[in-house]
Amino acid sequence: MTRNGRPRTLGIVCYPSSGGSGIVATELGLQLAHRGWEVHFITYAQPIRLKGYEENVFFHQVQTDNYPVFHHPPYTLSLAVKITEIADTHGLDVLHVHYALPHATCAYLARQMLLPRRLPIVTTLHGTDITLVGVQPSFHKITRFSIEQSDRVTAVSDFLRRKTIESFGVERSIEVIPNFVDTDLFQSQPNGGGPRVCSGRTQKVVMHASNFRPVKNIPTVIQTFARIHDAVPSRLLLVGDGPERWQAQNEVRALGIAEDVHFLGVREGMADLLGRADLYLLPSEHESFGLSALEAMSCEVPVIATSQGGTSEVIEHGVSGFLVDPHDAEEMARIGIEVLENPDRQRAIGRAARARVEERFAIDKVIDRYERLYEGAMREVVGA
Numbered sequence: 377m378t379r380n381g382r383p384r385t386l387g388i389v390c391y392p393s394s395g396g397s398g399i400v401a402t403e404l405g406l407q408l409a410h411r412g413w414e415v416h417f418i419t420y421a422q423p424i425r426l427k428g429y430e431e432n433v434f435f436h437q438v439q440t441d442n443y444p445v446f447h448h449p450p451y452t453l454s455l456a457v458k459i460t461e462i463a464d465t466h467g468l469d470v471l472h473v474h475y476a477l478p479h480a481t482c483a484y485l486a487r488q489m490l491l492p493r494r495l496p497i498v499t500t501l502h503g504t505d506i507t508l509v510g511v512q513p514s515f516h517k518i519t520r521f522s523i524e525q526s527d528r529v530t531a532v533s534d535f536l537r538r539k540t541i542e543s544f545g546v547e548r549s550i551e552v553i554p555n556f557v558d559t560d561l562f563q564s565q566p567n568g569g570g571p572r573v574c575s576g577r578t579q580k581v582v583m584h585a586s587n588f589r590p591v592k593n594i595p596t597v598i599q600t601f602a603r604i605h606d607a608v609p610s611r612l613l614l615v616g617d618g619p620e621r622w623q624a625q626n627e628v629r630a631l632g633i634a635e636d637v638h639f640l641g642v643r644e645g646m647a648d649l650l651g652r653a654d655l656y657l658l659p660s661e662h663e664s665f666g667l668s669a670l671e672a673m674s675c676e677v678p679v680i681a682t683s684q685g686g687t688s689e690v691i692e693h694g695v696s697g698f699l700v701d702p703h704d705a706e707e708m709a710r711i712g713i714e715v716l717e718n719p720d721r722q723r724a725i726g727r728a729a730r731a732r733v734e735e736r737f738a739i740d741k742v743i744d745r746y747e748r749l750y751e752g753a754m755r756e757v758v759g760a
Protein backbone atom coordinates (compact mmCIF):
# COMPACT_ATOMS: atom_id res chain seq x y z
CA MET A 377 0.00 0.00 0.00
CA THR A 378 1.86 3.09 -1.20
CA ARG A 379 1.21 6.67 -2.26
CA ASN A 380 3.76 8.39 -4.53
CA GLY A 381 6.21 5.62 -3.71
CA ARG A 382 5.98 6.01 0.08
CA PRO A 383 4.07 3.59 2.31
CA ARG A 384 0.69 4.62 3.61
CA THR A 385 0.94 5.42 7.30
CA LEU A 386 -1.67 4.44 9.84
CA GLY A 387 -1.96 5.51 13.49
CA ILE A 388 -3.74 3.07 15.81
CA VAL A 389 -4.98 4.08 19.25
CA CYS A 390 -6.19 1.26 21.50
CA TYR A 391 -6.15 -0.17 24.99
CA PRO A 392 -3.02 -2.31 25.24
CA SER A 393 -4.36 -4.84 27.76
CA SER A 394 -5.76 -8.30 27.06
CA GLY A 395 -9.31 -7.11 26.21
CA GLY A 396 -10.81 -7.91 22.83
CA SER A 397 -10.63 -4.38 21.44
CA GLY A 398 -6.86 -4.19 21.99
CA ILE A 399 -6.38 -7.62 20.44
CA VAL A 400 -8.41 -6.72 17.35
CA ALA A 401 -6.52 -3.42 17.00
CA THR A 402 -3.13 -5.12 17.33
CA GLU A 403 -3.87 -7.99 14.94
CA LEU A 404 -5.27 -5.51 12.44
CA GLY A 405 -2.14 -3.35 12.63
CA LEU A 406 0.16 -6.35 12.22
CA GLN A 407 -1.74 -7.61 9.20
CA LEU A 408 -1.72 -4.18 7.57
CA ALA A 409 2.04 -3.92 8.20
CA HIS A 410 2.45 -7.22 6.31
CA ARG A 411 0.52 -5.59 3.48
CA GLY A 412 3.00 -2.71 3.35
CA TRP A 413 1.39 -0.10 5.60
CA GLU A 414 3.59 1.72 8.10
CA VAL A 415 1.72 1.27 11.38
CA HIS A 416 2.13 3.43 14.52
CA PHE A 417 0.55 2.21 17.76
CA ILE A 418 -0.09 5.05 20.18
CA THR A 419 -1.05 4.05 23.72
CA TYR A 420 0.22 3.94 27.32
CA ALA A 421 1.85 0.49 27.19
CA GLN A 422 2.98 -2.00 24.58
CA PRO A 423 -0.11 -3.89 23.30
CA ILE A 424 -0.15 -7.42 24.69
CA ARG A 425 -0.07 -9.15 21.30
CA LEU A 426 2.68 -6.90 19.93
CA LYS A 427 5.81 -8.93 20.52
CA GLY A 428 9.31 -8.99 19.13
CA TYR A 429 10.41 -6.94 16.16
CA GLU A 430 7.91 -6.46 13.35
CA GLU A 431 8.79 -4.76 10.09
CA ASN A 432 6.84 -1.50 9.50
CA VAL A 433 5.45 -1.46 13.06
CA PHE A 434 6.19 1.25 15.64
CA PHE A 435 5.01 1.75 19.20
CA HIS A 436 4.79 5.20 20.76
CA GLN A 437 4.24 5.28 24.50
CA VAL A 438 2.07 8.05 25.87
CA GLN A 439 3.62 9.54 29.01
CA THR A 440 1.42 11.49 31.36
CA ASP A 441 2.57 14.43 33.43
CA ASN A 442 1.08 14.97 36.84
CA TYR A 443 0.69 18.00 39.08
CA PRO A 444 -0.70 18.24 42.64
CA VAL A 445 -3.86 20.05 41.53
CA PHE A 446 -4.82 17.16 39.24
CA HIS A 447 -6.90 14.49 40.92
CA HIS A 448 -5.71 12.05 38.23
CA PRO A 449 -3.04 12.52 35.56
CA PRO A 450 -4.95 13.72 32.44
CA TYR A 451 -4.07 10.84 30.07
CA THR A 452 -6.63 12.04 27.54
CA LEU A 453 -4.79 15.32 26.98
CA SER A 454 -1.39 13.67 26.72
CA LEU A 455 -2.79 11.16 24.22
CA ALA A 456 -4.30 13.89 22.04
CA VAL A 457 -0.98 15.74 21.98
CA LYS A 458 0.93 12.52 21.22
CA ILE A 459 -1.34 11.85 18.25
CA THR A 460 -0.53 15.29 16.80
CA GLU A 461 3.18 14.68 17.35
CA ILE A 462 3.09 11.32 15.53
CA ALA A 463 0.89 12.75 12.78
CA ASP A 464 3.42 15.53 12.21
CA THR A 465 6.57 13.43 12.49
CA HIS A 466 5.40 10.43 10.48
CA GLY A 467 2.84 12.06 8.20
CA LEU A 468 -0.08 9.86 9.23
CA ASP A 469 -2.53 9.29 6.38
CA VAL A 470 -5.27 8.01 8.64
CA LEU A 471 -5.92 7.48 12.36
CA HIS A 472 -7.93 4.46 13.56
CA VAL A 473 -9.11 4.58 17.16
CA HIS A 474 -10.54 1.56 18.95
CA TYR A 475 -13.06 1.94 21.80
CA ALA A 476 -15.04 5.18 21.69
CA LEU A 477 -14.00 6.60 25.03
CA PRO A 478 -11.83 8.50 25.38
CA HIS A 479 -10.11 7.60 22.12
CA ALA A 480 -12.58 9.11 19.64
CA THR A 481 -12.58 12.29 21.72
CA CYS A 482 -8.78 12.45 21.75
CA ALA A 483 -8.78 11.90 17.99
CA TYR A 484 -11.17 14.81 17.53
CA LEU A 485 -8.99 17.06 19.71
CA ALA A 486 -5.87 16.04 17.81
CA ARG A 487 -7.53 16.65 14.48
CA GLN A 488 -8.54 20.17 15.56
CA MET A 489 -5.00 20.92 16.70
CA LEU A 490 -3.59 19.74 13.38
CA LEU A 491 -5.78 22.05 11.25
CA PRO A 492 -5.54 23.23 8.50
CA ARG A 493 -4.09 19.81 7.72
CA ARG A 494 -6.89 17.23 7.74
CA LEU A 495 -6.38 13.87 9.44
CA PRO A 496 -9.08 11.30 8.61
CA ILE A 497 -10.42 9.58 11.74
CA VAL A 498 -11.90 6.08 11.82
CA THR A 499 -13.56 4.97 15.07
CA THR A 500 -14.39 1.34 15.86
CA LEU A 501 -16.99 0.66 18.53
CA HIS A 502 -16.34 -2.61 20.34
CA GLY A 503 -19.07 -3.14 22.90
CA THR A 504 -18.77 -2.00 26.48
CA ASP A 505 -17.65 1.46 25.25
CA ILE A 506 -21.27 1.82 24.12
CA THR A 507 -23.31 -0.55 26.27
CA LEU A 508 -21.73 0.17 29.67
CA VAL A 509 -19.40 3.18 29.57
CA GLY A 510 -20.66 5.63 26.94
CA VAL A 511 -24.26 5.47 28.15
CA GLN A 512 -23.37 6.72 31.64
CA PRO A 513 -24.85 10.20 32.14
CA SER A 514 -21.46 11.85 32.57
CA PHE A 515 -20.19 10.41 29.27
CA HIS A 516 -23.30 10.24 27.10
CA LYS A 517 -23.01 13.62 25.37
CA ILE A 518 -19.31 13.38 24.64
CA THR A 519 -19.63 9.81 23.33
CA ARG A 520 -22.34 10.90 20.93
CA PHE A 521 -20.36 13.99 19.88
CA SER A 522 -17.17 12.01 19.26
CA ILE A 523 -18.98 9.36 17.22
CA GLU A 524 -20.64 12.07 15.13
CA GLN A 525 -17.30 13.78 14.53
CA SER A 526 -15.44 10.71 13.25
CA ASP A 527 -15.06 10.43 9.48
CA ARG A 528 -15.93 6.73 9.50
CA VAL A 529 -17.46 4.65 12.27
CA THR A 530 -17.56 0.88 12.44
CA ALA A 531 -19.22 -1.49 14.91
CA VAL A 532 -18.24 -5.12 15.40
CA SER A 533 -21.81 -6.41 15.05
CA ASP A 534 -25.17 -5.30 13.80
CA PHE A 535 -26.43 -5.59 17.39
CA LEU A 536 -23.87 -2.96 18.42
CA ARG A 537 -24.71 -0.75 15.45
CA ARG A 538 -28.40 -0.79 16.41
CA LYS A 539 -27.61 -0.29 20.10
CA THR A 540 -25.48 2.78 19.26
CA ILE A 541 -28.28 4.34 17.23
CA GLU A 542 -30.83 3.52 19.93
CA SER A 543 -28.72 4.76 22.86
CA PHE A 544 -27.26 7.89 21.29
CA GLY A 545 -29.69 8.81 18.52
CA VAL A 546 -26.77 9.16 16.10
CA GLU A 547 -27.83 9.69 12.52
CA ARG A 548 -24.57 9.03 10.72
CA SER A 549 -23.85 5.71 9.01
CA ILE A 550 -22.10 2.98 10.97
CA GLU A 551 -20.55 0.12 9.03
CA VAL A 552 -20.53 -3.35 10.56
CA ILE A 553 -17.08 -4.95 10.29
CA PRO A 554 -16.91 -8.09 12.42
CA ASN A 555 -14.03 -9.40 14.52
CA PHE A 556 -11.68 -11.77 12.72
CA VAL A 557 -9.28 -14.56 13.57
CA ASP A 558 -6.05 -15.94 12.15
CA THR A 559 -7.24 -19.41 11.12
CA ASP A 560 -3.65 -20.62 10.54
CA LEU A 561 -2.76 -19.86 14.14
CA PHE A 562 -6.03 -20.83 15.84
CA GLN A 563 -6.33 -24.50 14.89
CA SER A 564 -7.38 -27.68 16.59
CA GLN A 565 -4.36 -29.43 18.19
CA PRO A 566 -5.90 -32.52 19.76
CA ASN A 567 -2.90 -34.81 20.03
CA GLY A 568 0.00 -34.60 22.44
CA GLY A 569 2.36 -31.74 23.33
CA GLY A 570 1.13 -28.37 24.39
CA PRO A 571 0.68 -26.96 27.88
CA ARG A 572 0.74 -29.62 30.67
CA VAL A 573 -2.48 -28.29 32.09
CA CYS A 574 -4.26 -29.52 28.94
CA SER A 575 -2.58 -32.91 28.79
CA GLY A 576 -3.56 -36.20 30.44
CA ARG A 577 -6.64 -36.72 28.34
CA THR A 578 -8.59 -38.71 30.91
CA GLN A 579 -10.36 -35.45 31.71
CA LYS A 580 -12.23 -33.24 29.27
CA VAL A 581 -10.95 -29.66 29.14
CA VAL A 582 -13.51 -26.88 29.58
CA MET A 583 -12.28 -23.30 29.09
CA HIS A 584 -13.25 -19.69 29.68
CA ALA A 585 -11.11 -16.60 29.02
CA SER A 586 -11.97 -13.03 29.90
CA ASN A 587 -11.10 -9.93 31.89
CA PHE A 588 -13.19 -11.20 34.84
CA ARG A 589 -15.47 -8.19 34.89
CA PRO A 590 -19.08 -8.46 36.14
CA VAL A 591 -20.35 -8.41 32.52
CA LYS A 592 -18.59 -11.77 31.96
CA ASN A 593 -20.91 -13.45 34.48
CA ILE A 594 -18.23 -15.67 36.01
CA PRO A 595 -20.63 -17.26 38.55
CA THR A 596 -22.46 -18.98 35.68
CA VAL A 597 -19.15 -20.30 34.32
CA ILE A 598 -18.44 -21.89 37.71
CA GLN A 599 -21.96 -23.22 38.27
CA THR A 600 -22.12 -24.68 34.77
CA PHE A 601 -18.77 -26.36 35.20
CA ALA A 602 -19.71 -27.75 38.65
CA ARG A 603 -22.69 -29.54 37.04
CA ILE A 604 -20.60 -30.80 34.13
CA HIS A 605 -17.93 -31.99 36.56
CA ASP A 606 -20.53 -34.08 38.44
CA ALA A 607 -21.31 -35.97 35.23
CA VAL A 608 -18.09 -36.01 33.17
CA PRO A 609 -14.44 -36.24 34.34
CA SER A 610 -13.30 -32.74 33.47
CA ARG A 611 -11.19 -29.75 34.43
CA LEU A 612 -11.87 -26.05 33.99
CA LEU A 613 -9.18 -23.67 32.74
CA LEU A 614 -9.85 -20.02 33.51
CA VAL A 615 -7.63 -17.62 31.57
CA GLY A 616 -7.36 -13.92 32.40
CA ASP A 617 -7.72 -11.81 35.49
CA GLY A 618 -9.89 -9.06 36.86
CA PRO A 619 -12.13 -7.91 39.69
CA GLU A 620 -14.31 -11.05 39.86
CA ARG A 621 -11.45 -13.49 40.29
CA TRP A 622 -11.39 -13.57 44.11
CA GLN A 623 -15.10 -14.24 44.30
CA ALA A 624 -14.71 -17.01 41.72
CA GLN A 625 -11.89 -18.62 43.72
CA ASN A 626 -14.05 -18.60 46.85
CA GLU A 627 -16.96 -20.15 45.01
CA VAL A 628 -14.81 -22.89 43.53
CA ARG A 629 -13.53 -23.76 47.02
CA ALA A 630 -17.06 -23.70 48.46
CA LEU A 631 -18.25 -26.10 45.75
CA GLY A 632 -15.38 -28.49 46.48
CA ILE A 633 -14.08 -28.48 42.89
CA ALA A 634 -10.88 -26.47 43.45
CA GLU A 635 -8.66 -29.38 42.47
CA ASP A 636 -10.08 -29.40 38.94
CA VAL A 637 -10.31 -25.64 38.40
CA HIS A 638 -7.13 -23.90 37.25
CA PHE A 639 -6.82 -20.11 37.38
CA LEU A 640 -4.13 -19.44 34.79
CA GLY A 641 -4.13 -15.62 34.96
CA VAL A 642 -3.35 -13.44 31.95
CA ARG A 643 -1.64 -15.62 29.33
CA GLU A 644 -0.09 -15.37 25.94
CA GLY A 645 -0.45 -18.37 23.68
CA MET A 646 -4.24 -18.60 23.68
CA ALA A 647 -4.07 -20.63 20.47
CA ASP A 648 -2.11 -23.38 22.24
CA LEU A 649 -4.62 -23.58 25.06
CA LEU A 650 -7.77 -23.29 22.96
CA GLY A 651 -6.46 -25.77 20.42
CA ARG A 652 -6.63 -28.48 23.09
CA ALA A 653 -9.96 -27.58 24.71
CA ASP A 654 -13.13 -29.66 24.42
CA LEU A 655 -15.68 -27.00 25.33
CA TYR A 656 -15.67 -23.21 25.67
CA LEU A 657 -18.04 -21.23 27.91
CA LEU A 658 -18.95 -17.55 27.41
CA PRO A 659 -22.10 -16.82 29.43
CA SER A 660 -21.68 -13.00 29.51
CA GLU A 661 -24.58 -10.75 30.53
CA HIS A 662 -24.26 -9.53 26.94
CA GLU A 663 -21.51 -9.72 24.37
CA SER A 664 -21.39 -7.42 21.36
CA PHE A 665 -19.45 -10.04 19.38
CA GLY A 666 -17.40 -12.47 21.49
CA LEU A 667 -13.88 -12.57 20.06
CA SER A 668 -12.73 -15.37 22.38
CA ALA A 669 -15.66 -17.51 21.22
CA LEU A 670 -14.57 -16.92 17.64
CA GLU A 671 -11.02 -18.02 18.46
CA ALA A 672 -12.41 -21.18 20.08
CA MET A 673 -14.57 -21.87 17.02
CA SER A 674 -11.55 -21.53 14.79
CA CYS A 675 -9.95 -24.29 16.91
CA GLU A 676 -13.04 -26.48 16.32
CA VAL A 677 -14.08 -26.18 19.96
CA PRO A 678 -17.85 -26.21 20.63
CA VAL A 679 -18.88 -22.94 22.27
CA ILE A 680 -21.79 -22.36 24.64
CA ALA A 681 -22.29 -18.60 24.65
CA THR A 682 -24.74 -16.05 25.92
CA SER A 683 -27.80 -15.46 23.79
CA GLN A 684 -27.65 -11.74 24.68
CA GLY A 685 -26.04 -9.26 22.28
CA GLY A 686 -24.43 -9.94 18.92
CA THR A 687 -23.43 -13.58 19.44
CA SER A 688 -26.23 -14.79 17.16
CA GLU A 689 -24.33 -13.13 14.31
CA VAL A 690 -21.39 -15.39 15.11
CA ILE A 691 -22.94 -18.71 16.18
CA GLU A 692 -25.95 -20.51 14.69
CA HIS A 693 -27.59 -22.21 17.68
CA GLY A 694 -27.38 -25.99 17.50
CA VAL A 695 -25.24 -25.93 14.35
CA SER A 696 -21.93 -24.11 14.92
CA GLY A 697 -22.29 -23.74 18.70
CA PHE A 698 -24.97 -22.92 21.25
CA LEU A 699 -26.68 -19.77 22.51
CA VAL A 700 -28.26 -19.91 25.95
CA ASP A 701 -29.79 -17.50 28.44
CA PRO A 702 -26.73 -16.39 30.46
CA HIS A 703 -28.40 -17.22 33.78
CA ASP A 704 -29.47 -20.71 32.83
CA ALA A 705 -26.51 -22.72 34.14
CA GLU A 706 -28.64 -25.84 34.10
CA GLU A 707 -29.28 -25.63 30.35
CA MET A 708 -25.63 -24.77 29.66
CA ALA A 709 -24.54 -27.80 31.66
CA ARG A 710 -27.11 -30.03 29.94
CA ILE A 711 -25.72 -29.06 26.52
CA GLY A 712 -22.14 -29.27 27.76
CA ILE A 713 -22.60 -32.80 29.10
CA GLU A 714 -24.35 -33.92 25.91
CA VAL A 715 -21.46 -32.60 23.79
CA LEU A 716 -18.70 -33.99 26.00
CA GLU A 717 -20.30 -37.43 26.25
CA ASN A 718 -20.76 -37.68 22.50
CA PRO A 719 -17.49 -37.33 20.57
CA ASP A 720 -19.26 -37.39 17.19
CA ARG A 721 -21.45 -34.47 18.23
CA GLN A 722 -18.42 -32.60 19.61
CA ARG A 723 -16.60 -33.11 16.31
CA ALA A 724 -19.59 -32.14 14.17
CA ILE A 725 -20.19 -28.89 16.06
CA GLY A 726 -16.46 -28.13 16.03
CA ARG A 727 -16.23 -28.63 12.27
CA ALA A 728 -19.33 -26.52 11.59
CA ALA A 729 -17.84 -23.80 13.80
CA ARG A 730 -14.56 -23.87 11.87
CA ALA A 731 -16.40 -23.75 8.53
CA ARG A 732 -18.40 -20.72 9.67
CA VAL A 733 -15.22 -18.94 10.77
CA GLU A 734 -13.52 -19.63 7.45
CA GLU A 735 -16.53 -18.45 5.51
CA ARG A 736 -17.23 -15.21 7.40
CA PHE A 737 -14.48 -14.23 9.80
CA ALA A 738 -11.19 -15.17 8.17
CA ILE A 739 -8.57 -12.50 8.56
CA ASP A 740 -7.97 -11.54 4.92
CA LYS A 741 -11.60 -10.81 4.07
CA VAL A 742 -12.02 -8.56 7.08
CA ILE A 743 -8.71 -6.71 6.59
CA ASP A 744 -9.74 -6.01 2.98
CA ARG A 745 -12.82 -4.26 4.33
CA TYR A 746 -10.79 -2.06 6.70
CA GLU A 747 -8.43 -1.12 3.88
CA ARG A 748 -11.35 -0.11 1.67
CA LEU A 749 -12.76 1.93 4.54
CA TYR A 750 -9.45 3.80 5.00
CA GLU A 751 -9.26 4.47 1.26
CA GLY A 752 -12.75 5.95 1.31
CA ALA A 753 -11.99 8.13 4.34
CA MET A 754 -8.72 9.41 2.84
CA ARG A 755 -10.39 10.18 -0.49
CA GLU A 756 -13.23 12.06 1.15
CA VAL A 757 -11.24 13.98 3.75
CA VAL A 758 -8.02 14.89 1.96
CA GLY A 759 -8.80 13.91 -1.62
CA ALA A 760 -5.84 11.49 -1.49
Ligand code: GMT
Pocket residue numbers: 394395396397398400475502503504532555587589591660662663664665666667668
Ligand atom coordinates in the same frame (compact mmCIF):
# COMPACT_ATOMS: atom_id res chain seq x y z
O1 GMT B 1 -15.17 -8.15 26.59
C1 GMT B 1 -14.64 -7.21 27.16
O2 GMT B 1 -15.00 -6.77 28.22
C2 GMT B 1 -13.48 -6.56 26.49
C3 GMT B 1 -13.98 -5.72 25.39
C4 GMT B 1 -12.92 -4.81 24.89
O3 GMT B 1 -13.29 -3.81 24.33
O4 GMT B 1 -11.74 -4.99 25.04
O5 GMT B 1 -14.55 -6.58 24.40
C5 GMT B 1 -15.46 -6.04 23.49
O6 GMT B 1 -14.79 -5.96 22.24
C6 GMT B 1 -14.47 -7.22 21.63
C7 GMT B 1 -13.68 -6.96 20.35
O7 GMT B 1 -14.42 -6.26 19.43
C8 GMT B 1 -15.77 -8.00 21.38
O8 GMT B 1 -15.47 -9.23 20.75
C9 GMT B 1 -16.45 -8.25 22.73
O9 GMT B 1 -17.67 -8.92 22.49
C10 GMT B 1 -16.73 -6.92 23.42
N1 GMT B 1 -17.20 -7.19 24.79
C11 GMT B 1 -18.48 -6.99 25.15
O10 GMT B 1 -19.35 -6.58 24.41
C12 GMT B 1 -18.81 -7.34 26.56
